[in-house]
Amino acid sequence: MKKSAIAGGCILGLLVIAGAYQGSSATSDPLTLAEYEKLKAGSREKTLFAYASTCQQDSEKVADSYPITWTCYGADGSSSAVFFYSEGVLFSKAQSGLT
Template identity: 90%
Template sequence: MKKSAIAGGCILGLLVIVGAYQGSTVTTDPLTLAEYEKLKAGSSEKTLFSYASTCQQDSEKVAADYPLTWTCYGADGSSSAVFFYSKGVLFSKAQTGLT
């Protein structure tokens, strides 16, 4: 087997391990309804991440003032909340099924 194939296999293996680790950490701190209710208009993105690690960015940051959307998941995996940020400040939110 060539060295490049071995190196490629090792890198692929590391990526799989990292992906599995990230997947496991995502479900360790789900968003609750009580935490959702604490997040008010004007809250920072940093505040959101202090409550939950299950958040995924849904939109890309095109410019500094371009709005960003984050979706965070509840403990059951099907409940969620969507947060809308502009310039790093929460301006709108919605949730479904959080407990």
């Protein structure tokens, strides 16, 4: 299955999951829209953590080539972004409500 198909098929479900976690996210270092826009396809997973500490891993690593998803939260606790990584490299992302 192509990575884009995985991302497309999972994005809606992950955004629903992200909404369920919104109340429990820490707001010590929330993700902003400007930071979200700096994260480009091809960036390394560790770059994400330089911007926000409000990220939670949504899926477990099954194999090196299996996608990993992270959800990060904005300052208001209801805005979020979902990042899709394969082999530690960002290949897709989506956000809702970041400012």
